[in-house]
Amino acid sequence: MQFALHGFHKTKISEIVKEANVTQPTFYLYFKSKEAVFQELVDVFKEKLYHHVAQSKLPADVAEEGVSERIAYGLRAVFELFQQNEEVARIGFVVSEEATTIKAQMTAQIENNLTEEARLGYFHTTVNFDVVAAALVGAIEYLAITKLWPGSHTPDELAEEITQLFLHGLKK
Amino acid sequence: MQFALHGFHKTKISEIVKEANVTQPTFYLYFKSKEAVFQELVDVFKEKLYHHVAQSKLPADVAEEGVSERIAYGLRAVFELFQQNEEVARIGFVVSEEATTIKAQMTAQIENNLTEEARLGYFHTTVNFDVVAAALVGAIEYLAITKLWPGSHTPDELAEEITQLFLHGLKK
Amino acid sequence: MQFALHGFHKTKISEIVKEANVTQPTFYLYFKSKEAVFQELVDVFKEKLYHHVAQSKLPADVAEEGVSERIAYGLRAVFELFQQNEEVARIGFVVSEEATTIKAQMTAQIENNLTEEARLGYFHTTVNFDVVAAALVGAIEYLAITKLWPGSHTPDELAEEITQLFLHGLKK
């Protein structure tokens, strides 16, 4: 899909329809406008993302030793969603203007989770969780772009690495 | 600057000149083309970034206990650069097409530094440094956008938090 | 065609399309650019001219009394080409910048022919054939403009007159 590759402005209707082997008027038979298709794609992603995130919560009574697993699980789920819906994720998470909002929401949710878990005593509290959450979201985005979508790393690998890093750090 | 806010395509010469209270031909008195101004801004940022990064390297003979300091120092330097050159950084690091390349180079450099330091025995080697480096760059970008530029956090705070996080992790 | 009348610069797309009763974008539906259309017209003329000139050569074994005929034939062919393709000829031979080159090539070819024929002893050799060739090309151009295209003279008449003049001169 052209939008995912070139963003909104560089994507021309003429190219979209050429790729789809239809004519321009046909496009307007199915979509109200260029903006509308784009928005629809963003909405599809949002739908998927929210549905996914809602389902990816592990039960609340996870034991201490399960925290790492829980985090890895959630990350893997996100990366898998991104992998299986690359185009739509690229649009909704990277190139659209709404991406800002979407990422903000995701950040808030992560911050919540972390705070909750910290309250349960799993983490030390020398860092601010809003910063950590933002760092995580930024990391996820850039890893998707540079490691996941090019195919050099699997969701599993990335989830493991990031979990390890964010839980234990680099220091020996 | 309009470019920093809206990117290249949504930024119209007509808006730029309206903001500057001049007419369109005046723009072309000072700049060769829309593309040229944009590229010049990107170049200015690149220049600053490379110069900065080159200077922010601590001496190689830093003692073990200095590693944390070294990393915090480097991060603070980057965040300060971003803060003092918000517009140009936004353009060069976020909205330009060259941003991809610029971030890739920065990632490579960070990976190098980390690998070197790991060889000196400062870090454990259970994570891949290319992933860590990418995670760091992604984190930096998103923290700049959501915490630094809105003004809620200082370069110092962000550098401290991120150093803490990346060195020691969240786990108690 | 506006180009033939006003040349490249004074011809505006807005006028072309007004003449054709369409809007400006329609122009770009059929032509790549203003420059491209113009060049295409020049190329069409060049193609025609070269093809014509190549074909208008009489056999080499023409008898002495045939030389006059040969020249008249060649001239008539050129004038006919100009008459039947007035617009394109005007563009390619008169108003385009490439016209200089095109006329230079034609001059060279005529010079060749004359030199060859002189070597066969048909002409006296008290004139330089490069000057004669240039004179002929200049004459052809200006006669086309002032006598042929306005319709006051036919290709045949012009060819006869010029042949007569260039072979025998005015002197009694």
Added chain:
Amino acid sequence: MQFALHGFHKTKISEIVKEANVTQPTFYLYFKSKEAVFQELVDVFKEKLYHHVAQSKLPADVAEEGVSERIAYGLRAVFELFQQNEEVARIGFVVSEEATTIKAQMTAQIENNLTEEARLGYFHTTVNFDVVAAALVGAIEYLAITKLWPGSHTPDELAEEITQLFLHGLKK
């Protein structure tokens, strides 16, 4: 002078003033408009041409054997004018729109002279003098462009060649 090289439309005021080492407002101190300068140059040429032509008439009682001389003399005078005033001649005789009119007038004058001389019995009357006159004017223009201004031939050489050609032709 830029006009002579590039014609009216491709010549920019900005280039003219750069060449003259003055600023654009200064230009408008001395000339009313771009068009006005151009027209002034054309007028200068016209003035020179008419003055010249008026003076270049040999006495009417020239003897038979003087006709050739008379023609050569007139041609040489024209070529000399063109050589000594290349820029202005290029403008007035080649690139301006008025050139058409100027050449037409010159053609008419030449036709007159020829007709007169023919009436005196110097020429045979198997050619139409309007065609001959046009051919001569066309030849003069193109010879000036290709032989005189590039410097390969002198006015004298060109005048001799053309006189020879137009009086006696090529035929042995």
Added chain:
DNA sequence: CATGAATGAGAGTTCATTCAT
């Protein structure tokens, strides 16, 4: 007298969008 700085008017071009068929 000369100029630095600016502009009105208009050029070519592009693109999302829509009729008539």
Added chain:
DNA sequence: GATGAATGAACTCTCATTCAT
């Protein structure tokens, strides 16, 4: 339901021309 053909509106850019100083 689908399209060939067309367009309104907007864009970047240029250039002859003119103020305020």
